[in-house]
Structure formats: structure tokens, C-alpha cells
Amino acid sequence: MSHSGKKTTEADRSLDPADWGAFRQTAHALLDDCIDYMETLPDRRAWTPVPDAVKARLTGPAPGPGRPLDGVVADFKEMILPHATGNGHPRFFGWVHGTGNPAGMLAELCAATMNSNCGGRDHGAVYVERQVIEWARGIFGFPEGASGILTGGTSSATLLALSAARVGKVGAGLRKAGMEQGPQLVAYASAEAHSANTKALEIMGVGANWLRPVPVDANHALVPERLRAMVQEDLAAGRQPFCAIATVGTVNTAGGDDVNAVADICAEFDLWLHVDGAFGAWARLADDPWRAYTNGIERADSLAFDFHKWMYVQYDVGCVLFRDEAVHRAAFAARPDYLAATTRGVSGGEPWYCDYGLDLSRGFRALKVWFTINHYGTDELGRKVSDNCRQAARLADLVTGDPDLELMTPAGLNICCFRYVGQGGLDDAALDALNAAIVLQVQEEGFAVPSSTRIGGRYAIRVAITNHRTRLSDMDLFRDRVVQVGRELEGRS
Amino acid sequence: MSHSGKKTTEADRSLDPADWGAFRQTAHALLDDCIDYMETLPDRRAWTPVPDAVKARLTGPAPGPGRPLDGVVADFKEMILPHATGNGHPRFFGWVHGTGNPAGMLAELCAATMNSNCGGRDHGAVYVERQVIEWARGIFGFPEGASGILTGGTSSATLLALSAARVGKVGAGLRKAGMEQGPQLVAYASAEAHSANTKALEIMGVGANWLRPVPVDANHALVPERLRAMVQEDLAAGRQPFCAIATVGTVNTAGGDDVNAVADICAEFDLWLHVDGAFGAWARLADDPWRAYTNGIERADSLAFDFHKWMYVQYDVGCVLFRDEAVHRAAFAARPDYLAATTRGVSGGEPWYCDYGLDLSRGFRALKVWFTINHYGTDELGRKVSDNCRQAARLADLVTGDPDLELMTPAGLNICCFRYVGQGGLDDAALDALNAAIVLQVQEEGFAVPSSTRIGGRYAIRVAITNHRTRLSDMDLFRDRVVQVGRELEGRS
Numbered sequence: 001m002s003h004s005g006k007k008t009t010e011a012d013r014s015l016d017p018a019d020w021g022a023f024r025q026t027a028h029a030l031l032d033d034c035i036d037y038m039e040t041l042p043d044r045r046a047w048t049p050v051p052d053a054v055k056a057r058l059t060g061p062a063p064g065p066g067r068p069l070d071g072v073v074a075d076f077k078e079m080i081l082p083h084a085t086g087n088g089h090p091r092f093f094g095w096v097h098g099t100g101n102p103a104g105m106l107a108e109l110c111a112a113t114m115n116s117n118c119g120g121r122d123h124g125a126v127y128v129e130r131q132v133i134e135w136a137r138g139i140f141g142f143p144e145g146a147s148g149i150l151t152g153g154t155s156s157a158t159l160l161a162l163s164a165a166r167v168g169k170v171g172a173g174l175r176k177a178g179m180e181q182g183p184q185l186v187a188y189a190s191a192e193a194h195s196a197n198t199k200a201l202e203i204m205g206v207g208a209n210w211l212r213p214v215p216v217d218a219n220h221a222l223v224p225e226r227l228r229a230m231v232q233e234d235l236a237a238g239r240q241p242f243c244a245i246a247t248v249g250t251v252n253t254a255g256g257d258d259v260n261a262v263a264d265i266c267a268e269f270d271l272w273l274h275v276d277g278a279f280g281a282w283a284r285l286a287d288d289p290w291r292a293y294t295n296g297i298e299r300a301d302s303l304a305f306d307f308h309k310w311m312y313v314q315y316d317v318g319c320v321l322f323r324d325e326a327v328h329r330a331a332f333a334a335r336p337d338y339l340a341a342t343t344r345g346v347s348g349g350e351p352w353y354c355d356y357g358l359d360l361s362r363g364f365r366a367l368k369v370w371f372t373i374n375h376y377g378t379d380e381l382g383r384k385v386s387d388n389c390r391q392a393a394r395l396a397d398l399v400t401g402d403p404d405l406e407l408m409t410p411a412g413l414n415i416c417c418f419r420y421v422g423q424g425g426l427d428d429a430a431l432d433a434l435n436a437a438i439v440l441q442v443q444e445e446g447f448a449v450p451s452s453t454r455i456g457g458r459y460a461i462r463v464a465i466t467n468h469r470t471r472l473s474d475m476d477l478f479r480d481r482v483v484q485v486g487r488e489l490e491g492r493s
Numbered sequence: 494m495s496h497s498g499k500k501t502t503e504a505d506r507s508l509d510p511a512d513w514g515a516f517r518q519t520a521h522a523l524l525d526d527c528i529d530y531m532e533t534l535p536d537r538r539a540w541t542p543v544p545d546a547v548k549a550r551l552t553g554p555a556p557g558p559g560r561p562l563d564g565v566v567a568d569f570k571e572m573i574l575p576h577a578t579g580n581g582h583p584r585f586f587g588w589v590h591g592t593g594n595p596a597g598m599l600a601e602l603c604a605a606t607m608n609s610n611c612g613g614r615d616h617g618a619v620y621v622e623r624q625v626i627e628w629a630r631g632i633f634g635f636p637e638g639a640s641g642i643l644t645g646g647t648s649s650a651t652l653l654a655l656s657a658a659r660v661g662k663v664g665a666g667l668r669k670a671g672m673e674q675g676p677q678l679v680a681y682a683s684a685e686a687h688s689a690n691t692k693a694l695e696i697m698g699v700g701a702n703w704l705r706p707v708p709v710d711a712n713h714a715l716v717p718e719r720l721r722a723m724v725q726e727d728l729a730a731g732r733q734p735f736c737a738i739a740t741v742g743t744v745n746t747a748g749g750d751d752v753n754a755v756a757d758i759c760a761e762f763d764l765w766l767h768v769d770g771a772f773g774a775w776a777r778l779a780d781d782p783w784r785a786y787t788n789g790i791e792r793a794d795s796l797a798f799d800f801h802k803w804m805y806v807q808y809d810v811g812c813v814l815f816r817d818e819a820v821h822r823a824a825f826a827a828r829p830d831y832l833a834a835t836t837r838g839v840s841g842g843e844p845w846y847c848d849y850g851l852d853l854s855r856g857f858r859a860l861k862v863w864f865t866i867n868h869y870g871t872d873e874l875g876r877k878v879s880d881n882c883r884q885a886a887r888l889a890d891l892v893t894g895d896p897d898l899e900l901m902t903p904a905g906l907n908i909c910c911f912r913y914v915g916q917g918g919l920d921d922a923a924l925d926a927l928n929a930a931i932v933l934q935v936q937e938e939g940f941a942v943p944s945s946t947r948i949g950g951r952y953a954i955r956v957a958i959t960n961h962r963t964r965l966s967d968m969d970l971f972r973d974r975v976v977q978v979g980r981e982l983e984g985r986s
Contacts, residue, residue, distance in 0.1 A: 012964040014583075015594045015805055015869055015877065020532050023595060024525070030599055031524050032517070034606040039513050047839050050617055058620040062628035066870030069596055075867075076603055080860070083617035084607045085839060090507075094839060095831070100608030101508045102516060103562055106523055108605035110569055112807045112861075113527040114577045115593030124543055124576035127551040135555035152645055153854040163696050178700020180677045195829045196853060203656050203851065205698025207671020251831050308854060312508055314605045316856035336688045338588070338744050338946035338955060342929070345936040346540050346578060346587060347944065358692060361646040361801060363809035367573070368605075374568075376508055377559030384508065436835070443838040451840065453831035462831060471505040 023069070030073055037081060038088065038102060042469060045446025047086035054079045090469040091448035091478060096251070096279050096309050099467045104314040107371035111364040118150075118362040120339070120352025129353065129366035135373060136305075136319055139284055141298030147325035149356040150307075150317055150365045154278040157304035157320035159200040160357050162187065162243060164302060164322060164331035165272035166204065169242040172330045179205050186234045188212045189245035190222035190257055194276055197245055210239075219410055220253045222246065224261040231269050243272040246300075248293055249280015252453050254392070254412030254464070256280055259296030266301075275300040278318075279466055282310035283389070283413055285382030290389045290413055301327075307369050309466045310385055310414075317365040332357055387472075388414045388465040395463055395475040404483045408455040417453060417460040420486035432459035438485045448478050516562070523566055530574060531581065531595060535962060538939025540579040547572045583962040584941035584971060589744070589772050589802050592960045597807040600864035604857040611643075611855040613832070613845025622846065622859035628866060629798075629812055632777055634791030640818035642849040643800075643810055643858045647771040650797035650813035652693040653850050655680065655736060657795060657815060657824035658765035659697065662735040665823045672698050679727045681705045682738035683715035683750055687769055690738055703732075712903055713746045715739065717754040724762050736765040739793075741786055742773015745946050747885070747905030747957070749773055752789030759794075768793040771811075772959055775803035776882070776906055778875030783882045783906055794820075800862045802959045803878055803907075810858040825850055880965075881907045881958040888956055888968040897976045901948040910946060910953040913979035925952035931978050941971050 017023040057079060087097035116125035133148040151157045167174060170182060179185070185206050189197050191213040198208045212234075214227045231241045246262040249255075259275060266273040275281070275297050282305070284294040297303060303321045307313040322328035333355035335341070341350050354360045373381070392414045399405040399418040408417045419435045426434065435452070439461055442448045453462045461482065510516040550572060580590035609618035626641040644650045660667060663675060672678070678699050682690050684706040691701045705723050707715045724734045739755040742748075752768060759766040768774070768790055775798070777787040790796060796814045800806040815821035826848035828834070834843050847853045866874070885907045892898040892911040901910045912928045919927065928945070932954055935941045946955045954975065 012966070015592075015596075015873070015961040016531070017595055020528070024528055027524055027528060027599055028521060031520055031602065034602055035513070035517055035520060037606055038509070047616075049615065049841075050620060054617070055620055058624045059627065060624075061631045062866055063870045064872045066868050066873055069599075069868050072596065072864055072867045073599070076860075076864075080617040080621060081603070081607060084609055085614055085616040087610065088608060094614075095610075097610050098608070099508075100605065102510055103508075103565065105602070105605040106520055106562075106566070107569075109524065109527055109598070109602045110574070112593065112598040112601035113530055114574060115581060115591070115807050116577055117580065117588075117590050117801075117808050121578055121587075122542065123540075123578040124547070124573040127543060127548055128573060131551045131553075134552065138554045152856070153852050155852045155854070156649075159696070159851060166698075174698075174700070175695040176701045178677070178694075178703055179672045179698035180675075180700070182673075184671070184673045195827055195832075199825070199827060199851060201671075202668040203652070203697060205659075205667075205672035207667070207673070208669045210671055251829075306854065308610075308856075314608050314856075315610050316852070316854050318854070332692070334688055334692060336744075338944065339688075340945065340947075342933065345933040346942050348542075358652060358696065359646050359648045359809070360689060361648070361799065361809050361811070363645070363801075363807075367569075371565055371569075373555055374565045375559050375562050377556045379557045380508070380559055440835065440838040449839050451831065452833065454833075468508040473505070 026069055026073060033077060034105065038105065041088045042090050044089065046089040046091050046449045047443055047446055048083055050083045086449050088469065090467065090471060091474050092467060093463040093465055094449040094451040096464045096466055098309045099312050099469060100314045101312045101372055101468065103371045103375040104368040107368035108314055111367045114364060116364040118364055119354040119360045120349065121346050122349030125364045125366065126349055126353065128370050132366045132369045136321060139378065140281065140303055140321060142321050142323060145325060146321055146323050147328045147356065148319055148321040149353055150319050151357065152316045153308065153318035154276065154304045154306050155196040155199065157318045158196045158276065159203060160320050161274050161302035161304050162200045163204060164327055165243040165274060167331040168327040169272055183238060183240040184210060186210045186212060186239050186241045187243040187245065188214050188227055188230060190214050190216050190247060192216055192220045192250040192252060193245055193247050194251055194278065197276060220250055220255045222257040222262065224258065224265060227262065228265050241269060241271055243274055245274045245276055248275060248277040248297060249413055252417060252455060253409040254280065254415035256293040259299065263296055263299040272301045273299060275303045277303055277305040279306060279309040280413055281305040282385050285378055286386040286389060290386060293413060311372060311381060312468050313372050314368050317369060329355055384468045388467065388470065391465050391470055391472055391475055392416045392463065394472055395479065398475060398479045402479065402483065404486060408460045414466060415462065415464045417455055417462050419460055420482055422486060422490050422492065428458050434486065434489055435459045435461055437489050438482055441485050442481055447481055519562055519566060526570060527598065531598065534581045535583050537582065539582040539584050539942045540936055540939055541576055543576045579942050581962065583960065583964060584967050585960060586956040586958055587942040587944040589957045589959055591801045592805050592962060593807045594805045594865055594961065596864045596868040597861040600861035601807055604860045607857060609857040611857055612847040612853045613842065614839050615842030618857045618859065619842055619846065621863050625859045625862045629814060632871065633774065633796055633814060635814050635816060638818060639814055639816050640821045640849065641812055641814040642846055643812050644850065645809045646801065646811035647769065647797045647799050648689040648692065650811045651689045651769065652696060653813050654767050654795035654797050655693045656697060657820055658736040658767060660824040661794065661820040662765055676731060676733040677703060679703045679705060679732050679734045680736040680738065681707055681720055681723060683707050683709050683740060685709055685713045685743040685745060686738055686740050687744055687771065690769060713743055713748045715750040715755065717751065717758055720755065721758050734762060734764055736767055738767045738769055741768060741770040741790060742906055745910060745948060746902040747773065747908035749786040752792065756789055756792040765794045766792060768796045770796055770798040772799060772802040773906060774798040775878050778871055779879040779882060783879065786906060804865060804874060805961050806865050807861050810862060822848055877961045881960065881963065884958050884963055884965055884968055885909045885956065887965055888972065891968060891972040895972065895976065897979060901953045907959060908955065908957045910948050910955050912953055913975055915979060915983050915985065921951050927979065927982055928952045928954055930982050931975055934978050935974055940974055
């Protein structure tokens with residue numbers, strides 16, 4: 001059925017194209033451009049800086065009159081598409097960026113077509129989200145009846161998890177009364193834990209000072225006995241410990257805490273166990289020894305993780321699982337008159353996701369996860385996770401075997417931190433500057449995108465691989481290039 | 494350049510298709526399906542319940558082996574696509590759902606292709622987001638140098654706004670110290686304010702009891718003198734008022750507070766002025782008298798609003814603007830070693846959006862806004878906003894002129910609440926049940942999707958129009974159908 005021929009009055013003119021045929025042409029041409037881009041990613045520069053002329057054009061006030069879609073598309077292709085961070089490229093190893101995947105691209109097209117609001121009500125999208133949550137529940141070994149919700153990422157998931165932890169341990173009355181009346185709440189996480197935990201506690205009004213940094217061992221894992229001692233100290237001081245956070249996949253080393261040991265202490269002191277598994281949780285699908293990092297994860301009261309990192313799903317989509325749906329609901333459920341539910345009609349479909357988190361309007365994030373996991377299956381996705389771990393291990397081997405390089409952390413899952421040291425004689429300050437220059441150069445020449453961090457105060461090149469396009473051979477190429485650039489910058493070549 | 498011919502070893506096999514040509518065919522066919530769907534939306538049922546058989550198929554554990562993409566696409570087309578809430582249909586008036594638009598659909602395809610992470614770094618997507626924020630700043634009359642960030646919606650935007658309000662009025666030390674030590678913080682909003690404000694204060698640990706509901710007048714607008722008195726009371730009791738919330742576009746009546754009057758009181762008592770403009774803020778682009786609802790909005794310290802409602806952009810994308818970028822940053826900036834910025838390379842591009850909100854990983858929401866506003870322009874978008882207001886006004890006229898119907902609220906922007914009363918003789922309880930049955934029937938027959946609310950305790954049919962496909966004539970059709978169904982259910986026809 002086509003509406004192209006229908007007469008519409010000015011007042012009844014929608015934002016739909018006057019000529020659907022022309023729109024179709026534009027759309028198909030653009031789709032080819034998008035597929036071309038994705039297909040040729042490995043041959044492109046890993047990163048291309050945004051030219052100043054483009055930055056200048058992306059300024060100014062909102063346009064009053066519109067302009068043809070073809071012109072907007074042309075601008076996108078010229079100004080924006082060529083200037084991605086490069087996280088689809090095989091040698092993008094920066095931060096912990098995911099790659100996206102072709103099936104996820106199609107899913108986003110479908111989701112944009114449906115334009116579903118997954119805050120509630122009875123429609124297809126919410127059943128897809130439920131299935132995705134159910135998949136995650138099974139994969140991570142949470143009990144039947146556990147609940148969950150998709151979020152924009154682990155940061156948001158963490159805020160939901162720690163908010164529910166507070167309600168779970170202090171009581172739902174806190175939602176009304178606030179924190180002012182109660183004892184000081186205290187949470188615990190290793191000194192290597194991600195800053196998202198701190199930010200969540202700041203927003204919650206608990207305060208960053210009340211996230212105690214538990215000392216770590218040589219493997220950057222939380223020392224359980226130190227956690228126990230800190231909890232006892234806070235109890236003795238009249239404070240209220242409510243939550244301990246175990247990390248699976250730390251940011252600097254992709255190591256992890258002994259979740260079972262933390263869980264035991266949580267059981268001993270009636271603390272909520274939250275597991276931050278942003279990328280590391282997906283080692284659950286990998287081969288040993290990597291899978292073992294997730295042992296004990298199934299004992300968590302809440303687990304936060306992303307699909308847009310190691311499941312290679314398009315940005316953004318994270319998730320939080322809760323062991324106890326009643327606590328999950330107690331933390332967030334609220335339904336004013338205009339959101340009343342029914343057992344029939346569009347207002348059916350209970351439970352509604354708006355009762356499981358912060359947002360009332362929620363996009364259809366589940367579809368890209370559903371496409372990705374249905375198409376590739378957990379077997380192949382797990383194989384890619386293992387591949388990324390193998391690649392990091394290979395890079396660590398290459399670094400160890402190269403006199404110009406120094407490995408800076410023990411091998412974890414998928415992260416390798418090292419530095420160029422050359423033939424010796426440079427102090428740490430000089431090495432910091434030299435390695436920073438190496439990182440800039442390999443980025444700016446478009447060869448690869450590593451990021452950086454500091455290990456023990458010293459600058460480290462950080463390679464974090466959550467990339468299905470990375471090949472084992474890219475490790476050799478990257479090692480070679482880092483050594484070559486290091487030597488050039490040292491004036492040795 | 495095609496990679497189809499390249500040999501890859503098992504370990505180096507990416508998630509890219511082995512045959513890009515076949516992928517391309519699947520993608521183009523799917524694109525046609527998506528465009529067909531959008532083009533024929535007006536002729537489809539507004540809503541079709543999800544069959545039990547479909548629900549049953551959307552269960553079970555995650556698949557180990559994957560399956561061909563064509564099969565996944567076929568399942569999507571059969572099980573999911575036909576069962577949207579219907580918010581693209583011209584007679585979808587439920588809650589305040591946006592419609593999406595064809596340009597936004599293409600933008601989502603592009604964003605999924607790039608797979609940008611907009612948490613920071615130097616790449617095209619962040620400059621698009623900056624332009625969108627700059628557009629919004631100009632439209633809402635915020636001063637130069639004001640800052641902002643895109644969010645998943647107004648709920649998240651509100652959490653950021655009120656968190657920054659607290660930091661702005663109590664000091665950034667609160668991020669570390671938490672709330673335990675300070676005086677009780679108090680916020681104020683009209684009794685008609687949206688529940689998102691309450692939820693934000695719950696999560697922040699302020700507590701719902703400390704959001705004072707300010708009484709409203711006959712137009713459902715906050716009474717400024719009552720606000721002043723409540724602030725004075727709290728001050729006298731030793732509490733610390735920190736924020737007043739003005740609503741532009743209330744949920745039940747699409748009325749609004751007198752923002753200037755609230756701003757005056759905020760100035761008098763050094764309170765943060767937050768404006769909740771989820772949908773109503775966009776009346777800024779409409780003709781008078783609707784535009785006048787936004788008078789004073791430019792005086793806000795923070796403004797939260799959505800693009801996915803009245804700008805007809807695809808879900809999800811909201812925004813929060815801040816008058817003072819320094820406070821905005823003070824509330825959220827945090828950068829550990831692994832996120833250190835540089836002046837060159839991929840780690841350039843300061844400021845990074847992760848310092849302006851909660852999330853470190855952030856999808857490329859800006860692109861669909863950029864496509865939409867570039868293609869249609871604010872003139873046409875504003876015209877559609879005015880059209881929606883005209884439609885609600887027409888429905889109010891039709892209701893007023895129909896003896897079977899009763900208007901339940903004064904006319905606001907784009908919302909009309911009414912009920913079927915028939916020829917009289919039914920008490921409120923009977924009318925509640927009858928009107929609920931009318932709503933269910935028109936939804937279930939696929940004719941239209943209104944939602945419901947309660948006005949003064951009585952059930953009301955709520956028509957909220959943020960829909961570019963709605964025609965003036967749909968108001969007549971809807972009135973006719975409601976009366977007809979009401980009579981049938983009453984046994985009068």
C-alpha cells in the first residue's frame with residue numbers, strides 16, 4: 001500500500017516523505033555506503049583526526065528551514081563517517097571499546113523502524129528484552145526468578161545495582177526518608193575498581209569517601225582479609241557497611257577479585273554482593289583459564305555488565321541482573337495514575353521495565369543483542385572472547401621476549417600493559433614521555449589505537465582487546481611498529 | 494575493496510559475514526521491509542496484541558550454535574515487527590510517546606555503522622553532539638557558554654540536573670562526604686509534577702518526602718505564594734531548601750507553571766531553578782498561545798527535555814542543559830589514569846562527555862537529532878508542534894460540544910482528558926468502569942491508542958498528541974468512535 005498518491009492538506013502534512021520512492025533510493029544508496037564502510041574497515045586507517053574545517057562547519061544555530069535528505073546524507077558521509085574513533089578496526093585496542101557487528105547494524109535499523117518505547121506496556125519489544133535478560137540469567141548462573149534490565153552501560157547499571165543494594169540492606173523506607181536520618185553507609189571495593197562505582201555512590205549521596213578502597217595483592221586482586229578487617233572497623237565505629245563490590249576484569253590489568261572469597265565475607269556480615277563485570281563477566285563464555293575468572297559470579301546479589309564491549313554489540317547497551325526480583329522492584333517501582341496498568345489492552349504486559357530502573361522512556365536496546373546472540377550463538381561469541389584473551393597473552397609473550405620492551409602487569413584476560421624501554425639508560429620520566437609519543441604517533445599515522453594508563457605511577461601503553469576483527473598477527477605487527485617508532489624517536493634508527 | 498576473497502584461519506575469523514554479497518542482499522531486502530512498514534503505518538492497526546504463541550517462542554536459554562542471518566530476520570518480521578505499541582500510527586495518543594521519523598531511521602543505521610562511543614575522545618560523533626547541544630542552547634535562550642549532554646531521556650536528565658543542583662548549592666565536597674553530615678536538603682515541585690523528579694531524589698538519597706508538593710491552582714499550575722511559604726517554613730525548621738522545579742507541560746493537562754514566578758522565588762532564596770520540560774519545552778517552537786508556556790524557561794539553572802517526544806526523533810534521546818558549565822563539570826568530572834586526555838591523538842577532543850554525566854560509554858544519540866533537525870528544520874518541526882496543539886484543542890471543542898462527553902481538564906498544550914458520560918444517570922464508579930472499557934475496546938480493535946489517567950480521582954481518557962502523522966480529522970474520527978463504543982457498551986445502540 002502506498003500513500004504517495006494521497007492528497008494531504010498543509011495542516012495534515014506529516015514528516016513522512018512526499019515521495020517514498022525517492023526516499024527509498026536515498027536509503028538503499030546509504031545502506032550500500034554503510035556496508036562498504038564496514039566491509040573495508042580493516043583496510044582503512046584506524047583513526048583519522050577530524051579536520052578543523054569540519055569542526056567549523058559543525059557549529060552555528062539550528063536551521064529554521066530544512067533541506068533535502070540527500071544533502072544531509074552527503075554531509076554525513078563527508079564530515080562524520082570518515083572520522084570515527086576507529087573502534088571497528090582490527091588494530092583498535094584503546095580503552096575497552098567494542099567493535100559492533102553487522103547483524104547488530106541491521107537490528108538497529110529495525111529498532112529505529114519500530115521506534116518502541118520499552119518503559120512498559122504490551123508489545124513485542126518487551127518480550128525480546130525479557131528473553132535477553134533470561135539468556136543472561138542462564139549464562140551467569142543466576143537463580144530462576146532473578147530479574148534484570150538493560151541499561152545504557154555498566155555505569156548506569158552500577159547506579160541501579162548500588163541503589164537497590166541500599167534499599168535491600170537499609171529498607172525501602174529510605175526511598176521516602178532519604179539518608180539524612182540513618183547511620184553512615186559504607187561500601188567496599190578494591191583499589192583497582194572502576195570509577196563508575198565511585199560516581200554511583202556520589203550521585204546516591206553516600207559519598208566517595210565511603211567507598212573504602214580495599215588493598216590488593218600482587219595480582220591486583222582484593223585481599224579478602226583486609227576487606228574483613230575494614231568491615232569490622234566500620235562496624236565498631238557505628239557505621240553501617242552495606243555492600244561489597246567484586247570486580248571481574250579490572251581496568252588496568254584485566255585481573256579479577258576472588259568472587260567466592262568476597263561472597264563469603266558478604267554472607268558473614270550480611271552485605272550485598274555486587275559484581276562489576278563490565279567486560280570481564282563475558283569470560284564466562286571463554287575457555288579456561290579465562291572462564292575461571294568468573295567463578296563465584298553466580299553468588300552475586302547484583303551483576304553489572306555490558307553487551308557493547310565483549311559481546312561486540314553496537315553502542316550502547318549494558319545490563320544489570322538482580323538475584324531477588326522483590327528487592328529490585330522495591331528499589332524502583334512507582335506508578336502514578338497516568339501509568340496505571342491493565343490486564344488487557346496496550347497497558348497490559350506487566351511487569352513494566354519502568355518499575356525496574358530509572359527511565360520511563362527506554363529505547364529498544366534488546367533487539368541488537370537478540371540479533372547478535374541469535375545469529376552468532378554463544379559458542380562463536382565465546383570463541384571470540386577466548387581469541388581476544390589469546391591475543392593479549394601473545395602480546396605479553398612478544399613483549400617479554402623483546403629486549404626493547406617491558407611488560408608492566410601480569411597477564412590477565414584481554415589487557416596487556418607494557419612500555420618501550422629501548423636499550424636502557426632512560427629514567428622513568430623520559431620513558432613516560434617517550435611512550436606517550438609512541439602512542440600518539442601510532443594513533444596519528446592511523447596504524448593502531450592503543451590507549452594508555454599508569455601502572456605504579458609509570459606510563460604504560462595499554463592494549464585492551466574486545467575486538468572480533470583483531471587477528472593474532474596484529475599483535476606481531478603492533479609490537480614491530482611500537483619498537484620501530486620507539487627507536488626512531490630515540491634516534492636509534 | 495572486498496575482503497570476500499581473503500583466506501582467514503579459524504582463529505582469525507571475525508564476526509563479519511563470510512559472503513558480503515549475501516549480507517548485502519539480506520540487508521537491502523530488510524530495508525525495503527522497514528520502509529514498507531513505515532509507509533503503510535497509517536493503514537495498519539494502531540496496535541496488535543502479541544500472540545501467546547509468539548510469547549512462548551521468545552523464551553528459553555541462549556542458543557549455543559548460531560543460525561543464518563536470514564532466519565533471524567525472518568523471525569523478527571514474523572514475531573516482533575507486527576507487534577509494536579503503535580506509536581507510529583496517526584491515532585496513537587497514548588502517554589506521551591513520540592512517533593519517530595524516516596530521517597531518524599536512516600540516522601540510526603548510520604550510527605550503528607560507526608558504532609561511536611561518545612563518552613569522550615576526538616572523533617566526529619562528539620562534534621555532532623556539541624552542535625546539537627548548541628542548537629538546543631540557542632532555541633531555549635540559554636546564555637553562551639551554557640553546557641549540556643544528551644541522555645536516554647528526561648528521567649536520566651533529571652537525575653543529572655538535580656545532582657548538579659545539589660553540588661551547586663551545597664558544594665562539590667558533597668561528592669566525597671555524602672549527605673550524612675549536612676542539614677536535610679529540600680526540593681519543591683508542584684503537586685502535578687512528574688514522578689521522574691521523585692525517583693531522582695530517591696536515588697540521590699534525598700528522599701521522596703523531601704520533595705515538597707506545592708499546591709496548584711485551578712489551571713494545575715504551582716501557586717508561587719505557597720512555594721514561598723513552604724521554603725520559609727523549611728528554613729525556619731533548620732532545613733536547607735536547594736532546588737525548585739517548574740514544569741512546562743504537566744502530564745495530566747499539559748499545563749505549566751509560571752516559570753518566571755518560580756524563578757523570582759529561586760532568586761530570592763538562592764535556590765536552583767530546574768525546569769522539567771520533557772515534552773512541553775518544545776512549545777518554544779510553536780505559535781502563540783502555546784509558545785508562551787515556555788516564557789521564563791531561559792532563566793533556568795537546568796532544563797531537562799526529550800527529543801524523542803515532540804521532536805519526533807527515534808527513541809531514546811533526551812537532554813539536559815546547564816546554565817553554568819563549571820557547576821555541571823563540578824558535579825560529574827572524574828578522570829582516572831586510564832582515561833587521561835592528551836592534546837593530540839585519539840585522546841584529544843576535550844571536553845569529554847563522561848565528565849558531564851554518569852555514563853562512560855555513550856552511544857551516538859546525537860546523529861538522529863542532527864538528521865531530524867537538519868532535514869526538517871525547526872520551522873517545520875515547530876509547525877508540527879503547533880498542529881498537535883491545534884488537534885488537542887479541536888478534540889476539546891468536539892468534547893465540549895458533545896452531550897455524551899465531558900471535558901475533564903482545561904485545555905493545555907497537546908493533551909485532552911475527557912470521559913464518556915452518555916445521557917447521564919451513571920455514577921462515577923460506573924463511569925470509571927465504562928470509560929476503562931471504552932479505552933480497552935478502541936485499543937484492542939486497533940482503531941486508536943489513547944491512554945488514561947485520573948483527574949480529581951475520576952477515570953479519564955487521556956489523549957496526548959506528540960505525533961506528526963496525526964491529522965485534524967483523526968480527532969473527529971476518534972470522538973465518533975468513543976461515543977459509538979460508549980453507547981454500545983451502555984446498550985444504547
